[in-house]
Amino acid sequence: MKDDDALPLAVNGTLMRGLELNPNLLEVGATFLYESCTAPKYRLWSIGDVHPGMVRVDDDDEGASIALEVWSVPASGIARVLQNEPPGLCIGKVILVGGDVVLGVLAEPALCRGEREITSYCGWRAYRRALEEGQQK
Incomplete structure (x- = not known):
């Protein structure tokens, strides 16, 4: 596969380095590019404390910058990665x-309904650390 067939993909949860679904990226030949954050236009929920769901908010709603990683993923691997994501998560x-x-x-808004909002942690890793330390807000 040529490098120009790869696309940058931002991941904010269990696909990140060292987490449960990271092997799904590695199996399709993805490579880590850099850590970053979203523009302050997103909110984050914990879906049963198993994975996060990130949703973009309307311009007049309060959002936050959410920590994420950007990976270079072969175009042919994007669909395979998405197929292995939990239901309700999608690419946008x-x-x-x-x-x-x-x-x-991203998460479909319906997936987040009734789940714990964790936007104040500004990322899945920070929320998981707080859970491990018994310090969730």
Whole structure:
């Protein structure tokens, strides 16, 4: 596969390095590019404390910058990664803090209904650390 067939993909949960579903990226030949954050236009929920769900909010709603990783994923591997994601997660466009727009993992709003909002942690890793330390807000 040529490098120009790869696409940047922003991941904000269990696909990140060292977490449960990271092997799904590695199996399709993805490579880590860099850590970043979203523009302050997103909110984050814990879906049963198993994985996060990130949703972009309307411009007049309060959002936050959410920590994420950007990976280079072969175009042919994007569908395979998505097929192995939990139901209710999808690929959409994510606005990064610097204004760049990349493909990224988002949640359908219905998935987040009734789940614990964790936006104040600004990321899945920070929320998981707080859980482990018994310090969730």
